[in-house]
Amino acid sequence: MPAEEHRNASPAAPLPPTDTAEEAIWLWTQIKAEARRDAEAEPALASYLYSTILSHSSLERSLSFHLGNKLCSSTLLSTLLYDLFLNNFSTDPDLRAAASADLLAARYRDPACVSFSHCLLNYKGFLACQAHRVAHKLWTQSRRPLALALQSRISDVFAVDIHPAAKIGKGILFDHATGVVVGETAVIGNNVSILHHVTLGGTGKYGGDRHPKIGDGVLIGAGATILGNINIGEGAKIGAGSVVLIDVPPRTTAVGNPARLVGGKEQPTKHEECPGESMDHTSFISGWSDYII
Amino acid sequence: MPAEEHRNASPAAPLPPTDTAEEAIWLWTQIKAEARRDAEAEPALASYLYSTILSHSSLERSLSFHLGNKLCSSTLLSTLLYDLFLNNFSTDPDLRAAASADLLAARYRDPACVSFSHCLLNYKGFLACQAHRVAHKLWTQSRRPLALALQSRISDVFAVDIHPAAKIGKGILFDHATGVVVGETAVIGNNVSILHHVTLGGTGKYGGDRHPKIGDGVLIGAGATILGNINIGEGAKIGAGSVVLIDVPPRTTAVGNPARLVGGKEQPTKHEECPGESMDHTSFISGWSDYII
Amino acid sequence: MPAEEHRNASPAAPLPPTDTAEEAIWLWTQIKAEARRDAEAEPALASYLYSTILSHSSLERSLSFHLGNKLCSSTLLSTLLYDLFLNNFSTDPDLRAAASADLLAARYRDPACVSFSHCLLNYKGFLACQAHRVAHKLWTQSRRPLALALQSRISDVFAVDIHPAAKIGKGILFDHATGVVVGETAVIGNNVSILHHVTLGGTGKYGGDRHPKIGDGVLIGAGATILGNINIGEGAKIGAGSVVLIDVPPRTTAVGNPARLVGGKEQPTKHEECPGESMDHTSFISGWSDYII
């Protein structure tokens, strides 16, 4: 995500360096500064901010600590989970890069996201996604029972149910996140934004490739249900509450139950390249012909 | 909410005194009597009822204790949260009055609500709403990081995600409540009833006033998605599963995805004044012309 | 559920004996073997598998332990809940038979379910349903406050809100389960499959029989909302995101918001007998006339 784009989208937020290597350092510095400022302003929260952020030497330690404490249970101890997360985040730069990209995505796309630390601590979509990435890695290493146990904890704690086999890109915003369900063979591209209650579901009892493939830059509105091994083209937009069972072409908008393309099937209206970043949920209303109250 | 109305709506339930000052005392007396009766009938639950209700000297203490224990985590201790809730409920009569009004709302509108103590202990919509009110107060006092941390805990524990800036009236029933999302600039009037999975969402990545305004007495059915800075007029009714992006006039019913007015756009059918209290979800079916299975 | 049917549906999964008495023994043997295999392969999970499964002498003990630890809170101790569950599962063969049938349902219908132990440990729909059955039994014994407290814990922990009075058959699959709401007078038959976010809701503030009756073998897609005292006939299929307020005939498919019958109201298309088992969510698309993107 180029800094320039951030600048346009959200001028008030601070901008990361363009160099990727420096970005991670910059981001952790920002997070600590935010937490320090908040700890000073709010003594009642200082203990929480020190334990979750300020006592740690890196983002991966902070994140591992927070996930370990959030996802633990009486039978899956926080120390075990902390160890598991830390081992993975410490040794896999891709996991760290994805976490950074997701933090930037939330900060620059969601106007309710007031700081990086706000996202790191409080966004269950962000936390569920990072935990999923570790579960996914375990899955690819054939450590499936552990991956499935993690999925279960994520679903219990965050009400976000992502199968550990699902592939998810970077720069993802799961906004609000409650009720999101992503199936086993689903694929989600980069810079996608997905609202709460969205389902990327399968088609029945037989296995195999049976879940949606979501292109880069797609925006999926709240409560949309997308079922089957279909393609949602790059930059497509799925309206809130839509039910989609057929491919959606790139940069078009599908709305309704059953879903139709805005502008019609033959010549659907084409919109901006990356609604997953611009997050425009509603400007397509005028193109939705029978939407008249 | 005049007692007379309660009487009509739900004759079996006991009625509060008409004097507001006496209402709070009456309500706490009712709750303790219910809990005492249940503790005697069910020894397995007595410990729970004593710790949550019967050991406390007031509704605000009981509620603060219950919320502190429900919302705590390993990094946000119950004692800290208890202190926070108790300080707010003890010193702010508006918070207490709103809690009382919400208890009455649940008791008189929801036929599955068998007692005030049932709502106080078990209704996550009620508990989420009271915790939100404290978060909202913190927000208005510029204690934003703490307000956001509370929002996050409410979302984790109850799967109810209400931005602390959102303004919510009194006499609110969040029925079942799982999956409710209420955005930053949303406003909810008095005597509103909102079912589960309802979204009062925004319109994209830019800040500013971007969420719905819900008038007094509105009823919003399960799974309805209402997006953007639009007005849902007083006493309007939003059908389950509706997707609404345009203003809805007072005392009319919007249904469907996309939503349309029952009776038609030009002369929509007008119904009772306060569906948020009468809770009639389905009688409008006959007016929904193409709803024919 | 005859073994033959399992064989067809999912040839890779092991088959239970046809004798019911032997089935329970076989199932527990399978579960222990799976857990032992997983514990050996994954030391990080062995402690969890021993505490939840391998240290127990029967499925009812394992399930009681797991539910007690999942549903406990600081005011409802795990030991109390464990005792409650164990007393009920130990003494009521119907509860045990229903749990077995649900395990088989998940294993044979859900291609993402890789083992019985996976379902037992990780499926919140399965766990919520077993806990509900105990709550329902308490309800029928007039131990209502305890039943309602259980409902509340199930709703907090699993985001599944089933009124303890609701009657639920055997061989039920609540897939993903987040956000399911089932009202007080709802009835669900045998071999039903219900996806997440499904509502079986009531019609307003007056009591009495006011929730849906779901016939045997029904399949209800994700996010469907079914309201009122209506009948969903045996083997009917409700499309994802549908809003249904009128009876649906047996072996027909209702889709859309508002829902219509595939094939038309007069001569709706009839399909297989038991979609709740075949789990075909999407093959009806071709029959959904205006579903054209």
Add this chain to the structure above:
Amino acid sequence: MPAEEHRNASPAAPLPPTDTAEEAIWLWTQIKAEARRDAEAEPALASYLYSTILSHSSLERSLSFHLGNKLCSSTLLSTLLYDLFLNNFSTDPDLRAAASADLLAARYRDPACVSFSHCLLNYKGFLACQAHRVAHKLWTQSRRPLALALQSRISDVFAVDIHPAAKIGKGILFDHATGVVVGETAVIGNNVSILHHVTLGGTGKYGGDRHPKIGDGVLIGAGATILGNINIGEGAKIGAGSVVLIDVPPRTTAVGNPARLVGGKEQPTKHEECPGESMDHTSFISGWSDYII
């Protein structure tokens, strides 16, 4: 312990029936009545009293619950321990009889013991002893690692360290109990009273029978250290702070460091039969010739 003796010793305390079978019922009835009285007088304690006593149907259930919750840790769950204790107390009448005898011993010998429920809930000596009896049973069943794990938890939680192989009679009072250490081959008779910081220790690094044998009715004062395979005769009295490494004859008193017999080695003074019950710690002072301040 004959009722007559109780009557003389402590006239204010209620007396159990002389029939042993009725004694257990009477005792549990007393405990529940005490707990009910205290719960009514002290709402802040009612939740505790209901969860530990009043919600249970028998003394063994109450005791198992209390021990499970006291001795659990993050790696030894309360549900597991509760199960273990309940299985043992439910099936072994000797364990139950010993617990009853110990409760009576505390109530009738310790003037600071105001009720049976006080002892059951609050006396760490009583609780440690009951947990030891289960550990001892496990030891005799060759379940040694579990027995040793219990010993460790008892030592952590109560600071009472009793080897699971040690044999302990009935009617035992461990008063205050902190710091008591009892070695592997120690034997303690019936109706013995042992104060805090008492050691029944071994003699070195070689195994075999190497710890003291304490006769019936012995009283051992605070801080006494008794080392080696020696006999403390029936009804003997060991003064506080004594260090004893040689046999002590019946009904004599040993005091000092190193210990000497009151009255002299040749013709030691003989006292009452059962100082373990009369609990007279200090009347022997006059016989302690050089004890002159």
Add this chain to the structure above:
Amino acid sequence: MPAEEHRNASPAAPLPPTDTAEEAIWLWTQIKAEARRDAEAEPALASYLYSTILSHSSLERSLSFHLGNKLCSSTLLSTLLYDLFLNNFSTDPDLRAAASADLLAARYRDPACVSFSHCLLNYKGFLACQAHRVAHKLWTQSRRPLALALQSRISDVFAVDIHPAAKIGKGILFDHATGVVVGETAVIGNNVSILHHVTLGGTGKYGGDRHPKIGDGVLIGAGATILGNINIGEGAKIGAGSVVLIDVPPRTTAVGNPARLVGGKEQPTKHEECPGESMDHTSFISGWSDYII
């Protein structure tokens, strides 16, 4: 405790104002400054310091929070205990004054006590004593079951067993504290220092006044056992490991088992006025005639 005395005793430590009213403010200011300094120097401890000290507005809130979290159990919740402690410390200036005096005592007498916050957070003798004072107050209010439950928790958690009826003065140092036992009718004066394993015990099974009375300024060495209703005169010193059953005159030293007066019974050596403050444990050796290794 006059400041002048502090000055002599421990010149390095900061001195409180001589005005009592200002002392409390000064003390809390010192504690916060210490905690802030430590939090800055040690991020790993900052969360702990903020939650226990820096987030609180007064010493009584900090102390109540810390005791509530230390003494809670799964059946006695931290919120309940916090409430209990806060109610008592907030409304009773004597409890607060005693806590301040004890903090000063530890800081000025114990060379291992490096700061007030060190004592407040880490000294189990200090914490046990403050919790006892609340238990004692409950006892005098006839809230005996709650007082005894507190005693039990203090004994479990700190291995300090003080009967709630025991009367304890101000400026008390329980150094190390493990194993201290203080009986029901014991009385401890002001400015007393008591080492670990000290017993102030009774004389048997009969009630009534049966425990020691400890005068002002007394020093009791580690492991001393003092039994019966005897007087330890003002400024007396009891040697480590002594066993004392007879009155000890003021400003004399008793040593040994059985204890004898240094200097002899007839003309015992008189020493400084307040060994409880000077803490001289060992200078009396030369006067202990037969102490010759």
Add this chain to the structure above:
Amino acid sequence: MPAEEHRNASPAAPLPPTDTAEEAIWLWTQIKAEARRDAEAEPALASYLYSTILSHSSLERSLSFHLGNKLCSSTLLSTLLYDLFLNNFSTDPDLRAAASADLLAARYRDPACVSFSHCLLNYKGFLACQAHRVAHKLWTQSRRPLALALQSRISDVFAVDIHPAAKIGKGILFDHATGVVVGETAVIGNNVSILHHVTLGGTGKYGGDRHPKIGDGVLIGAGATILGNINIGEGAKIGAGSVVLIDVPPRTTAVGNPARLVGGKEQPTKHEECPGESMDHTSFISGWSDYII
């Protein structure tokens, strides 16, 4: 500790390789084998053994996990402590070597120690000592507040109070351990055995070097109190309950209160070189002239 010596002392126990580097590997292999054997024999304990031992890849990880879970509190999280312990044990071979030596010491000296894993999991003296070593390291790094917080947790949980500045050698056995107190300037040599209730205390309120120095191979019996900056010579033996305030020469035995040398001050009896290893507590009785019962 040469293997030959082990062989003599305890022929039944397995012997480590003589090469130090191999010893650590051998030890961990032994521990895992023991735990595996116990887990197979005792399913109820298997979860505990997997979480504490079998899921870990090294002794330092197992030990860090176990200490983190034992010493944590609601304000000092297990994840924080685990991290702290793991960082220290992973990077400091001296800490690991000392832990190994202590495990061997317990296994070969204490006949009640049936396996290395028994000591690792259950011996609070062993655990307290390892945690102290980390606290001591923190102390030497001027991380004193954290070191003191650890001391406090060790004292609360294990009733073992060792000042973090105290220097402790290798091959230490703290047997039973309850009530041990070791002061700030105390020094303990190698191969020392210390029983429970032992105090190495100071002499008063002034700082400086004021605690005992314990030579190599010393054995200190239960309840002994050693006060002041004195030397206990190499291989000396301190009888149970002794009170020692003057130097004790090497390989002599001091007994009594006040302590005297066995054999007399002028020509004390000399015994074996290393009673700390031979653990002979009582054979000196015959040399204790006035010990005649």
